[in-house]
Every structure is written in structure tokens, then in C-alpha cells.
Amino acid sequence: FQPRLLAGRTVLVTAGPTFEAIDPVRGLTNRSSGKMGYAVARAAREAGAEVVLVSGPTALPAPHGVQRIDVVSAQEMFDAVMARVGAAQIFIATAAVADWRPVHVHAQKQKKQEGEGAPAIALQPNPDILATVAALPQPPFCVGFAAESENLAENAAAKRLRKNVPLLVGNLGPDTFGRDDNRLELFDAAGHHPLGSGDKLVLARKLVAEIAARLDRSGG
Numbered sequence: 456f457q458p459r460l461l462a463g464r465t466v467l468v469t470a471g472p473t474f475e476a477i478d479p480v481r482g483l484t485n486r487s488s489g490k491m492g493y494a495v496a497r498a499a500r501e502a503g504a505e506v507v508l509v510s511g512p513t514a515l516p517a518p519h520g521v522q523r524i525d526v527v528s529a530q531e532m533f534d535a536v537m538a539r540v541g542a543a544q545i546f547i548a549t550a551a552v553a554d555w556r557p558v559h560v561h562a563q564k565q566k567k568q569e570g571e572g573a574p575a576i577a578l579q580p581n582p583d584i585l586a587t588v589a590a591l592p593q594p595p596f597c598v599g600f601a602a603e604s605e606n607l608a609e610n611a612a613a614k615r616l617r618k619n620v621p622l623l624v625g626n627l628g629p630d631t632f633g634r635d636d637n638r639l640e641l642f643d644a645a646g647h648h649p650l651g652s653g654d655k656l657v658l659a660r661k662l663v664a665e666i667a668a669r670l671d672r673s674g675g
């Protein structure tokens with residue numbers, strides 16, 4: 456039983472990978488399955504929130520009662536988030552947003568040219584959705600995720616400050632992509648403490664409870 460901790464609140468969640476087109480058939484992406492973000496969206500809905508899930512390409516069904524908005528690229532995810540963030544009191548960024556996108560998207564499939572070397576793909580940076588939302592004049596309560604392969608505590612604490620978010624969730628699993636379980640650690644202004652390990656939905660419910668408690672403390 457999950458008490459209705461977030462009743463009356465709107466939660467905006469990003470999830471999944473983004474896909475950055477190179478040409479009509481190719482692109483840059485990553486191995487994010489979206490499972491953690493979908494679990495967070497489901498847990499927030501269970502807790503009574505209105506939930507808007509902005510999702511990159513995944514194979515997952517939308518959780519019951521959650522409004523899902525499908526996007527492909529990081530820029531589309533950015534636009535979808537910025538159009539809706541004004542209505543949200545909580546923003547949870549779980550998406551594995553591609554850091555870079557090709558400068559040129561070719562209109563036709565690029566052909567292999569006999570005798571020519573491999574083509575170079577010029578890249579430009581994508582907008583940082585979480586940092587942009589956190590920098591709004593009246594931001595929602597912002598929660599970021601960090602998957603670090605080394606020095607998690609140091610890197611996650613630094614990332615929290617860099618993105619200027621009150622709460623950052625560190626993924627401790629060596630490789631949680633596509634898995635149903637995870638191990639999470641919370642980083643906030645007071646330091647860090649483990650949230651636990653296990654099923655992503657169980658962890659998501661714990662995270663929702665932590666967020667609700669912080670909102671209540673801040674009077675938000």
C-alpha cells in the first residue's frame with residue numbers, strides 16, 4: 456500500500472534513451488531501456504500524482520494512468536519538457552540523454568563510397584534538460600540521476616552541484632541497463648545515504664517517498 460503522498464501534485468519524468476539521427480536509417484543512441492524512469496512514473500502515479508512521462512524510444516508500455524509523450528531526439532525531449540514544466544511541482548530526469556548530435560542530418564541514406572575512407576561525423580552538444588529546468592526562475596523540485604563507472608560518491612556530489620539540483624540519485628549497479636534491479640544512493644545537501652538495492656519499482660516507490668518528504672519539509 457502506497458499512501459497518496461503526491462496527491463494534487465504534477466510530476467514530469469523523462470525516461471529512456473534519445474536517438475540522434477545521422478540519416479534516415481542511422482543514428483546515435485545508447486542502451487538505456489527506460490525501466491528505471493517508467494518505474495518512477497508508475498510509483499509517482501500510485502502515490503496519487505498527475506504524471507507526464509516524456510519518453511525516448513523504448514519497448515515499454517506506458518504505466519497505467521500516466522500521460523506518455525513520445526520523443527526521439529534530445530532536442531524533442533527538451534522541447535516537450537519545456538512546454539510542460541510550468542505545470543509541474545516535481546521534475547525527475549531519468550533519461551539517458553545523448554550528449555551530442557550530428558551537425559548535419561543527411562536527407563538520404565549515406566552510401567559507402569568505393570575507395571573513400573570512413574566518413575567523419577561532426578557533432579554538436581545537446582541542451583542539458585535537467586540543468587535548464589533547474590535554472591528556471593521558479594523551478595520545480597528537481598531530481599537528477601547519475602550513472603558513474605568510477606568514484607560515484609565524488610562524481611555524483613559534484614554533478615549535483617553542477618546541475619544545481621537538491622537531489623541526485625546515483626546508480627551503483629555496475630551495469631543496470633535493461634535490468635529489472637538496481638542499487639541506488641541519494642545525494643543531497645546533507646551528504647549521501649543508500650536508498651537500497653532490488654527491484655526498480657520497489658526502489659522507485661522509496662524514491663517517491665523521499666521526494667514527498669522533502670517537499671513537505673520545504674513547505675512546497
Ligand code: C5P
Binds near residue numbers: 552
Ligand atoms: O551529465 P549527465 O548526463 O551525467 O547527467 C545525468 C542527469 O542529467 C540525468 O538526470 C539526465 O537525465 C540529465 N540530463 C539531461 N539532459 C542532458 C544530459 C543529462 O536532462 N542533455
